[in-house]
Amino acid sequence: MNKNISVIGVPMDLGQSRRGVDMGPSAMRYAGAIEKLTTLKYIVKDLGDIPINRPVNNESTDGTNLKNLHQVIEANQQLADMVDEEIQKYNFPLILGGDHSIAIGSLAGIAKHYKNLGVIWYDAHGDLNSSETSPSGNIHGMPLAVSLGIGHDKLVNISDYVPKIKPENIVIIGARSLDPGEKELIKEKGIKVFTMHEIDRLGMPNVMSEAIKYLKDRTDGVHLSLDLDGLDPSEAPGVGTPVLGGITYRESHLAMEMLEESGMITSAEFVEVNPILDEKNKTATVAVALMGSLFGEKLN
Template sequence: MKNVSIIGVPMDLGQTRRGVDMGPSAIRYAGVVERIENIGYVVKDEGNIEIALAERVHNDLKTNLKNLKAVADASERLASKVDHVITNGNFPLVLGGDHSIAIGTLAGVSKHYENLGVIWYDAHGDLNTADTSPSGNIHGMPLAASLGIGHPTLTNIFGYMPKIKPENIVIIGARSLDEGERELIKEIGIKVYTMHEVDRLGMAHVMEETISYLKDKTDGVHLSLDLDGLDPHDAPGVGTPVIGGISYRESHLAMEMLAESNVVTSAEFVEVNPILDERNKTATVAVALMGSLFGEKLL
């Protein structure tokens, strides 16, 4: 049975709404360690990555990126920790924090794979750069940065680029894409299941296609699950909610199918903001989905 290492990343510097730095604590409070142990795994909580108290800056006039150095420093530390966990043979489970943490997670994971697949479960594409971002918030850029697109400080985390290839990515649940992101998706050919496809095909079909698409051409798959991929009714405690999202039941089915396929080799759950939440509902949902991802069954 594989060991799981939990890494908390209390980062709120990739955007401007405070509170998401408390996400890892909320997820732990919701019982993540006990939940995964009860399935039969050995769980080691590695604690939190240290996040510097950055001077919160407006957009750097040279780069249009908020808190660039602080985000990059945290990403390097996270990449190193994830690399260490995988080297020791453990499954890295990263708890966010805003989605900018994926830059560090993917940098640490991808080093161990020739063709890492990525499932990006999110309302957003996170494919912006300094040139296309309306806000300068780095949590809207981690997928682009991991593809080697964007500011060199972000694309070169852990000393190499790119971390992933466009043909090895599947975005699921998209329903809010900026113009620059739409152009990039078409230009480099990223597979996207918007909510239109989820509704039209059904989640079971979407996951069957996703697993089939990634299984033969990748040697590992990273799941990056943003809780705003779910509908705000089910996951209200997120910084950038978009109505009309994936349901709680559909999300459980997706995680169960991933567990059955045995393709996922690392995962992160991000954007849990307890300040915006209702009685820790979103962290509780995150933990329940982790249970399904790790093979929890009703019977």
């Protein structure tokens, strides 16, 4: 894995409706993210946080039900530009969120550097909604759809190219809460999904082996987008949209260890850490521990 890591914090809480997730980057830094990576012999450059402009209110804009649309677009374009610049310097972008709407900017900045960028979406949710299918209008439930070119014109056109990724290059792991429109889109586009049913039935080693094998030959880089609500709430309580019956702490470490061994991960983000909903920064600590496994931490 690239030994030069650029850490970018995105204190975004405008893609959803529960305050606190904007403190996620600080919580992960406080839990020792930078020190962990430095101890693992990486050259780490912490670029600080992207400034987020708060709206006067969160009413719909541009005649849609999308909350805080202009601010989300602005922040994601800044993130896309920053990530793009770091990849041009041959650095590994590690993005700390913030709600999952920031993946729009991450993928916009990353995908232009690859012909076939793969995406591992480690999440309880599909994040494949649009304004037509979203029950809430929260943009953090839309980043994967937006990156496929589905959604509001200004969101899909961030960084001026559409789409960012192809449906056949996506693997969703840990899904257990999908809206009807998301299920239809998954079937229509043929997106590969390992639900909790598959994880329970096959076991995490087989799921990860299949995911790695599936992406290995068809992609020239893979972005890991890890939402902490992919884990069970007992392991990661500090998230805005917890869903019971999730991935265990140990299964998640195994997944990260197998991704590190595959050598295929070229960028990553850890999102949806909400310290206000957490227990003694437990979720941020879990996130940092998983970063350790992703970047090669071993017991021996």
